[in-house]
Amino acid sequence: MSSVDPNDLTAAAKIRNVAIRHFVQEGFQKANLRAIAAEAGVSIGLIFHHFKNKAGLRAACDDHVLRVGQDRMGNGMRDLLADYLSDPDEYRLQVRYIARAIHEDSPSARTFVDTMVEQSEALFAEGVADGSIRPSADARARAVLHILISLAVLTMPPPLARALGHEDFGPEVLRRLTAPTYELYTQGLYTDQNLPTAAEAAWAAEEDKDDA
Amino acid sequence: MSSVDPNDLTAAAKIRNVAIRHFVQEGFQKANLRAIAAEAGVSIGLIFHHFKNKAGLRAACDDHVLRVGQDRMGNGMRDLLADYLSDPDEYRLQVRYIARAIHEDSPSARTFVDTMVEQSEALFAEGVADGSIRPSADARARAVLHILISLAVLTMPPPLARALGHEDFGPEVLRRLTAPTYELYTQGLYTDQNLPTAAEAAWAAEEDKDDA
DNA sequence: ACGAAGACTGAACACGTGATTAGTCTATTG
DNA sequence: CAATAGACTAATCACGTGTTCAGTCTTCGT
Numbered sequence: 132m133s134s135v136d137p138n139d140l141t142a143a144a145k146i147r148n149v150a151i152r153h154f155v156q157e158g159f160q161k162a163n164l165r166a167i168a169a170e171a172g173v174s175i176g177l178i179f180h181h182f183k184n185k186a187g188l189r190a191a192c193d194d195h196v197l198r199v200g201q202d203r204m205g206n207g208m209r210d211l212l213a214d215y216l217s218d219p220d221e222y223r224l225q226v227r228y229i230a231r232a233i234h235e236d237s238p239s240a241r242t243f244v245d246t247m248v249e250q251s252e253a254l255f256a257e258g259v260a261d262g263s264i265r266p267s268a269d270a271r272a273r274a275v276l277h278i279l280i281s282l283a284v285l286t287m288p289p290p291l292a293r294a295l296g297h298e299d300f301g302p303e304v305l306r307r308l309t310a311p312t313y314e315l316y317t318q319g320l321y322t323d324q325n326l327p328t329a330a331e332a333a334w335a336a337e338e339d340k341d342d343a
Numbered sequence: 344m345s346s347v348d349p350n351d352l353t354a355a356a357k358i359r360n361v362a363i364r365h366f367v368q369e370g371f372q373k374a375n376l377r378a379i380a381a382e383a384g385v386s387i388g389l390i391f392h393h394f395k396n397k398a399g400l401r402a403a404c405d406d407h408v409l410r411v412g413q414d415r416m417g418n419g420m421r422d423l424l425a426d427y428l429s430d431p432d433e434y435r436l437q438v439r440y441i442a443r444a445i446h447e448d449s450p451s452a453r454t455f456v457d458t459m460v461e462q463s464e465a466l467f468a469e470g471v472a473d474g475s476i477r478p479s480a481d482a483r484a485r486a487v488l489h490i491l492i493s494l495a496v497l498t499m500p501p502p503l504a505r506a507l508g509h510e511d512f513g514p515e516v517l518r519r520l521t522a523p524t525y526e527l528y529t530q531g532l533y534t535d536q537n538l539p540t541a542a543e544a545a546w547a548a549e550e551d552k553d554d555a
Numbered sequence: 556a557c558g559a560a561g562a563c564t565g566a567a568c569a570c571g572t573g574a575t576t577a578g579t580c581t582a583t584t585g
Numbered sequence: 586c587a588a589t590a591g592a593c594t595a596a597t598c599a600c601g602t603g604t605t606c607a608g609t610c611t612t613c614g615t
Contacts (some may be wrong), residue, residue, distance in 0.1 A: 556602100556615100557614105557615090558613105558614095558615095559595095559612105559613095560604105560612090560613090561610105561611085561613105562597095562609105562610080562612090563604080563610075564587100564589090564607105564608085564609075564610090565606105565609105565613090566604105566605105566606105566607095566608105567602080567604105567605085567606085568603105568605070568606095569602100569603090569604080569605095570595095570601105570602095570604100571600105571601095571602090571603100572599100572601090573599090573600090573601100573604105574596080574598080574599080574600100575596105575597080575598070576596090576598090576601095577594105577595100577596090577597100578589105578594085578596105578602085579593080579594075579596090580593075581592075581603100582589105582590090582592095583588105583589090583591100584588085584589080585586105585587095585589105585591100
């Protein structure tokens with residue numbers, strides 16, 4: 132659906148697709164319009180003809196990627212991870228683009244994030260209703276945390292992947308994370324009775340603050 | 344220790360500190376050397392005199408921030424979050440700088456990440472030994488996952504903070520995340536018996552792959 | 556006091572790159 | 586068959602910005 136034969140695409144679409152890849156790989160600033168034009172097989176001027184300026188091109192890319200992403204979520208987003216796993220090579224680029232847009236607080240990213248959180252919260256609510264998921268004291272915050280974690284895993288930086296023995300992130304790394312994620316999501320990290328050492332102390336200390 | 348009176352700093356240190364802020368707020372590419380020089384109260388030429396070129400300045404910043412971070416970890420890192428909470432305004436900048444360096448795979452970031460993972464794994468091992476933390480099938484992967492999550496929380500993008508009703512990330516948002524994090528780390532997400540719906544199915548599907 | 560080394564300045568340079576513009580080609584319409 | 590519009594090109598401009606350089610000022614050792 133997304134990587135059709137490049138021949139039957141309009142020039143504008145070709146430019147957009149190439150630009151998306153460049154924006155992800157080099158960042159918006161560093162991305163070079165001449166290089167994009169060359170790779171898309173068009174002249175530089177055409178970019179401006181279609182998109183007005185570099186920011187316009189970016190807006191078009193944001194719009195396209197986020198719209199596609201939102202559509203995919205629309206007909207039954209169960210989980211970002213699940214989606215990703217269905218075809219890693221296909222979605223890796225788009226996921227990274229989305230993550231980048233979110234971190235840079237692009238306008239199109241706002242509604243996208245809202246939708247994700249909304250859906251995630253609804254999904255959890257379902258689970259709670261049928262007893263498969265534990266209830267939470269703050270359902271909204273839990274949804275946010277879950278999105279945050281999913282995004283983090285899917286955009287794992289190279290040094291962390293390397294700490295797992297792989298050159299960079301990919302299906303193998305993801306599979307390696309299966310066990311700890313599974314454990315965390317089913318049993319948690321700490322044992323039942325005592326909530327000790329590190330994080331807990333910090334959280335507690337933080338909570339003391341608004342008593343003062 | 345870090346924000347002393349700007350007057351008694353050497354010019355090179357002043358430049359470095361200003362540069363760190365600019366690199367975080369605008370990114371390395373967009374950061375303007377003239378603006379940095381002006382804000383540091385020196386001429387543009389001096390930057391090149393001390394740091395050779397822009398890349399040199401960046402290397403110096405990387406080195407400084409990561410060294411400071413590593414020192415802090417050295418004398419008893421318990422938890423990234425705990426550290427952060429001790430003085431959010433002070434560390435916010437540095438944490439974001441580190442996260443950026445890690446994502447861009449800067450050379451100095453590699454050893455830093457390794458140290459973090461190492462320490463985290465050791466910490467978990469302690470906990471497992473004294474019974475406060477559950478054992479894991481893959482201790483290394485769990486440590487990586489934990490670092491990943493900590494980093495993600497501390498560099499939470501604005502749209503997600505907004506989904507929690509705040510303008511951007513800060514101590515309040517962090518406190519809001521306390522409950523779900525606490526729940527996740529003590530009980531997990533799913534109830535005991537069945538591991539249903541979303542993520543689980545995906546993880547399972549993924550595992551099937553290497554049977555084929 | 557003198558000389559050298561290094562801190563420091565400000566103007567000028569070089570060049571990459573986003574943007575403009577004049578003009579050509581293609582195709583649709585009346 | 587004009588004629589109009591839009592896709593498209595290639596040369597050119599404009600300018601921000603990293604970098605260099607010649608020269609001045611400060612400091613310090615002898």
